Amino acid sequence: MTLNGLGLFILFAFALLLAGGMIALSSVLGRQKPSAGHLIPYECGIDPVAKPRHRLHVKFFLIAVIFIIFDVEVVFLYPWAVVFRDFVARGEGLFVFLEMMIFLGVLVIGLLYLWGRGALEWEE
């Protein structure tokens, strides 16, 4: 195990212990006598009519899908960005830059398409 791995391992263990400890401590120290009122999900004092965890609006799924697409494309940008300066120093900057511009252009076209199709609209 490298030193970095060790550090992360100790950190994860520490954070997990701390977070778990807080939950455990509060369940030990806290008063556990739930009354009837505790058992009703909060909805302003009225018993909820809607079922919990019902079907969700499709917009939320759409946002999730769009996010995945863009986030993956952003990930592709990182390795390019970090070596970009080296290429510039070697005089191949313009070529690398234009290459990435093409990639970004595709991304922008995707965004414009979504925009045009109203996928980013929240007002009906």
Added chain:
Amino acid sequence: MTWFDVGLTALKVVIIQMMILNIAPLLIWVERKGCAYIQDRRGPNRATILGLRLGGLFHALADVVKLITKADSENREVSRPLFILAPLIAVFISLITVAIVPFTEPLVLGNFTFNLQIADLSAGLLYVLAFSSLAVYALLLAGWSSGGNFSLIGALRAASQMVSYEISMGLSVVAIFMVGGSFRLGDLVAIQGENPFDWFIVKLPIAFILFFTALFAETNRLPFDLPEGESELTAGYHTEYSSMRFAMFFMGEYIHITVGSLLITMLFLGGWNLPYVSTEWLRSHSSYALEIIWVGAALFHVVIGAYLIRHYVRRRGFWGDARDREGLVFGIPALFAGLALGAAYIVPKTILLPWWVGPVTVFGIQMGVVLAKTLFFCWVFIWVRWTLPRFRYDQLMRLGWKSLLPLALANIVLTGVMVLYG
């Protein structure tokens, strides 16, 4: 790897975690006291220990004691494992993101190097982005498992808000990587140097605005606090939570703010660099720096002590209880500490300082600079919260997708041109 390494790493983890963990109650205090002064109020000043208030700081302690002894309420619709897992994730994720942050330059003492950084990964900032995006699970699971409608709406808002702004955040740092050429925070700070005009806040202002805005959205702070949306969703995703489980979301939020401010400090404000003071200069003139700090600390203590004692004398018997003595209890030690520091200032003049004092001083100064910049940004977070109104959901999504995202893309092009020809 020796046992010494293991011990040293554990020590680093504990030091850094304690620092981060202790900033959280401090921030809550600053938040409550700060908003009180913004709003022409006095803020918390009731919790006392032996009649001493310490400007309301004891409220943080009282809150912890109160919250930890409250009942963990669970309603009948709760899905229990997820319900408990959610606050755990919130705290866990926010604690581990700090791993790659170097607080200072390495402390070199002879052939021993001490680096206040838990893991010096070459992925650097990517590690932070990767883990902080997991924080959305805490909110989503909390709202989903609660079984209440307000919680569910809060969770949905949280999920879509955080993923929307994450893209802008991810794109805004691309510009930094292009200029900095590294994922490591240490390298990025080093490249910014001590000239404030080279700091990325000046060089890449658009990236800064994007990152800063996205950070507000990621930490769910006003004007982006829709997942909580107090006046709309009562408490959003944590409506059904009580006791420490409830408090853990807030811990997570404040730690997130702290780490976020730390990142801003590192990425945009030159990290541990003082303006126009290079590290080499500091190293070679560390005794000056030490003297300035020493004298400054002495003066600071004397002034504070004198002020408190004057306050005591002026308002003697005002309360008629222990609160009257506060000025004395804090004033006299402060005054004496100041005087003692002043007296001790003469000592280093006469005896030779040990060789390690110089590097340690520089280490301390850098640490102080980082913390000062970080706390300033934490204050900005608080300041904004008590000034601006809240967005509406569709406006927030519009801002994220239709303003920030195109801006972030344009910024990459702009930065590319700048690097190519600038």
Added chain:
Amino acid sequence: MSQFALEKLHERFGSAILETSSVFGNETAVVQRSKIVDACRFLRDEPGLRFNLLMDLCGADYPGRDERYEVVYHLCSIPTKKRIRLKVRCPESDPTVPSIASLYQTVNWSEREAYDLFGIQFSGHPNLKRILCHHEFEGHALRKDYPYNKRGKIPTPDSLVDELHAEIERRRLERPAEERGEVRDLAADAMLLNIGPSHPAMHGCFRVLVDLDGERIRDSVAEIGYLHRCFEKESENHCYTQIIPYTDRLNYLSPLMNNVGYCMAVEKLLSIEIPERAVWIRVLICELSRIMDHLVCVGTNLVDLGALTNFWYFFNARERMIDWVEALCGARLTTNYTRIGGLMRDIPTNTNSFLRECLRELHKALRDVEGLTKTNRILMERTQGVGAITAEDAISFGFTGPCLRACGVDYDVRKAHPYYTYDQLDWDIPVGSRGDCYDRIFVRFEEMRQSARIIEQVLDRIPAGPIQTHDRRVALPPKHEVYGSIEGLMQHFKIIMHGIKPPAGEIYSYTEAANGELGFYIVSDGSSKPYRIKVRPPCYTLYQAYPELIRGGMIADAVAILGGLNIIAGELDR
């Protein structure tokens, strides 16, 4: 000119107009039951009459009469600034009156209230169910034979799902047949959410059940009555002076104004003139209350929008004013300051300097908050175009006060029907243009400035003199007369033991309260207790329009709109 309206009615309906009278400037016509819809439509649409604003509709119960129940309509014409009262009577055996809900949207709730409290059936009403009382309540509370101390159990809250379903059905059927779609099964696919009664943005206790589509509100129904405390029933069992403290609790943000409104009504019934100084002081406290009310309304509205700090700037200014109110009457909230025939006592001696200082603080607070909000992009986007209502709809819904003026209608009772000294003072009516949340907020802003202007003029011009009338029917004689003469002693005894006895008659008296027209309809039978009191609370009509205003908006809009309407549960539920 209203006489003109009565003549026109006679001309048009002939024998269907059973009686007319004109007392205290209130023109009254008793209309045959079957002709009431036609009469209302005629009054509303006839050029030259244009009684477009239905102020109030209420029931009354006269057990001795052949036709036991009475429904009273108060109409107001904004263009001609005239008023008229219509009455319809119905026997106990068949307590049915045609509904006029198709003419005025505001009638919906008013008729429900009359049904709830008197059991009068309104034929053709879209949704005739109880409104103020609980849905499991038995009997009709304001009938004279309902014992006022009767108690009962009301265990389960109303789920409101049926009502929401009916509302959705109704709107579905309004659309053309090809666009209707299927009947929705709410139980299966809807996201129903209760906002209120216990919700941070529901200032008080109201409830609205919304049908959500994502974040968007498709339909909603509102429920009120959580703070119903039988003001009207209690009033029938207390003498006139004992009712003044009850009026404090109506709009608890500006209690002084309710005191004034009520006392003015009783004084009109008694035909008493109050002394000059008392009049000026009443104007002063009304305007101060208006400012205090608007400060809370705007402040909390901004809190609902997430701008938390402004509230405290306003509250600091308000706190100073409340200090003055405390010096004035000893209470900060439940003022109970006016008396029939005058005031409880004179204003504090430092009033002039103190209130001027308050106004300086007010202007500073207004400047500060305006700086933080007026051109704030986030706030503008949150409020502009949100909850907008046209002037026409607003009038049909019975809007009055700042919410009506935000739509661009410059109707203000103080200008249209000046009472006290408002016609001698120099001030303007601020109006908005779009009737949205933004306009409502900033109309209130400007109204506070105008009220401050009025207060400054009043402080300059307030005359010296007595603050209580010497009218023997209402005023206690001075102590030396009580102890020194048998007449004085007898008068004292009579007022204390028998109370104030206005002559038999009825009055609808109205003032411009902070939220709009605050009306008191009082029926006296000559005894020391009112036979019937009906309050026309301004926010009753405002809240009725609420489901209409939030439809198609988001949850956040619903919250913003509610704050802008300034619904006060105390006067809404009475």
